[in-house]
Amino acid sequence: MFTSQGPTLRELATQALSSVEQGYDLLAPKFDATPFRTPEPWLHAVTKALRPLGPFDDGLDLCTGTGAGLRTLLPLCRRRVTGVDFSAGMLEVARTVAARTHPVTGPPAVDWVRADAMALPFREGYDLAVSFGAFGHFLPDDRPRLFARVRQSLRPGGVLAFPLAAPLSASTSAWWAASGFDAAMRLRNALRRPPFVMYYRTWPYSAVRGDLLRAGFAERLVPLDDFGHRPDGTPRAALLVARKL
Known part of the structure; x- marks a missing residue:
């Protein structure tokens, strides 16, 4: 839920009418007081699921x-963790939060890179890549290029991992809320430029x-048992683990 420290309705409207980059620059100072920040239970569950796949160096x-995903990487990586984002405002908040809450006195080292995920500047520099809640900003046609850039960034055998929630049923309010949001965004982008790409049901x-x-990955799903199971016995959430071939 939004808190009193979070953005006002007017601020959210201004963000939504901006480009993705400018919108997040505007939202950055209050982002961690919104429901858009990845909740701690998701970070902990992913760390637990990835631990048996390590060790990882970078x-x-x-x-x-704002750097929430580093909570997953810091306990898993022995040498270095890197946060990459194309919003300068979000990276500035991430640096500040990390310096205050996670002072690093030894390995792993922490660094920050401003870059577009569609044009990552890395080549075989990492053993593990994670992402939380960001893929709604990429259209389906963007996925091949995005995965190719991530693959280029990973060493042979490196892992890309991100959590997935079980598909929503059309009988639930969450399905209708997500579908309504996507419809509103499509209408907004048809009427205004630059577009603000953010959809919930395109992945x-x-x-x-x-x-x-x-793209050259072998993938599998690892159940995130912390979130329980649906009535049919399938997990409510899973970690998609894609290993570079």
Whole structure:
């Protein structure tokens, strides 16, 4: 939920009418007081699921925002973790928060890079890449290029991992809320430029899996048991683990 320290309705409207980069620059000072920040239970669950796949030397938090994903990487990586984002405002907040809450006196070292995820400047520099809640900013046609850039950033055998929630049922209020949001964003982008790309229902597992395979990854799903199971016994959430071939 939004708190009194979070953005006002007017500030959110201004963000939504901006470009993605400018919108997040505007939102950055109050981002951690919104429901958009990745909740701690997700970070802890991903850390727990990734630990048996390590050890890792160098980790990359893709679209790091204010740096929440570093909470996953710091316990897993022995040498270095990097947060990358194209919003200068979000990176500035990330640096400040990290210096205050996670002072690093030894390995892993922490660094920050401003870059577009579609044009990552790294080449075989990381063993592990994670991302949380950012893929709604990429259209389906962007996935092949995005996965190719991530693959280029990973060493042979490196891992890309990100959590996925189970598909929503059309009988739930959450499904209607997500569908309504996506419809509103499509209308907004049809009427105003530059577009603000953010959709909730454009990354179905079947399509994502196919794009990962074509990009040169082998993938599997690891249940995140912390979130329980649905009535049919399937997990409510899973970690998609894609390993560079």
